[in-house]
Ligand SMILES: Nc1nc2c(ncn2[C@@H]2O[C@H](COP(=O)(O)OP(=O)(O)OP(=O)(O)O)[C@@H](O)[C@H]2O)c(=O)[nH]1
């Protein structure tokens with residue numbers, strides 16, 4: 001049974017009360033277990049919103065682009081929630097300060113909710129937490145949930161588990177074909193955006209993305225389209241917006257949309273089990289044992305596997 005205050009906060013989230021949404025997201029961030037029961041009640045209401053992941057290198061213009069898309073959605077009478085995930089900077093980092101300024105722009109607008117989530121020095125669980133924050137926004141009735149993440153190695157792959165559609169934002173300075181392939185961006189992108197098209201080299205980059213896509217043609221899906229934008233001037237946004245609508249429409253009708261969500265659900269369960277078991281396993285006593293064994297390393301020739309076996313053996317005793 002949930003207490004009255006729990007029921008109350010669920011009702012408030014479902015009624016799009018931004019203070020309640022904020023409060024619940026703070027609970028998610030601080031990792032309190034009580035969120036689990038809230039989540040069960042909110043989850044059935046999360047299905048309708050479309051989740052868009054926007055990723056790309058630092059400074060590519062992801063936030064500027066997100067803001068323009070938010071304006072576009074508002075014009076179309078849609079509501080939007082934005083989770084700006086910043087795995088790189090500490091909580092007081094520059095990007096987050098910028099995001100705080102953005103949030104203030106919409107503070108009185110009940111159709112936009114923007115929230116930053118930083119790793120606070122601890123990457124573990126950030127992906128889960130941002131997905132759960134997305135669930136809260138979806139349950140509040142936001143038509144669109146945007147996850148904005150800096151692509152620094154892992155970020156873009158994690159986001160690809162969280163979203164229905166992934167936009168990879170690059171800029172003329174992003175580099176050549178080889179780097180595109182190395183970064184594995186071709187596999188995760190549903191749409192490529194070449195931003196800062198006011199700069200030299202944007203047409204060359206757009207062409208080289210198309211060439212790479214041609215080489216790595218995937219029979220199971222259409223080549224991701226490439227859009228050129230100048231987000232700071234609001235140029236190319238309408239084209240990109242239409243590209244998103246088209247992608248979502250097509251993937252809904254060919255079944256990819258539902259498939260992706262099923263895979264996502266499975267991954268979430270898998271990861272939660274892993275997280276729970278790991279947490280349960282590493283008691284203070286075991287951590288102490290591990291440290292003790294590590295300190296002994298100079299005196300013996302144990303490999304990491306040997307240490308694992310010893311710790312597991314001790315657990316079974
Ligand atoms: N010339 C030019 N500048 C742009 C364009 N879009 C964004 N900028 C500028 O690029 C800078 C970075 O933009 P942001 O939107 O903060 O980029 P970001 O990818 O969110 O950056 P991080 O979150 O720090 O990774 C800002 O000074 C923007 O004004 C563009 O199309 N052309």
Ligand SMILES: [Mg+2]
Pocket residue numbers: 062063064095
């Ligand atoms: Mg940003």
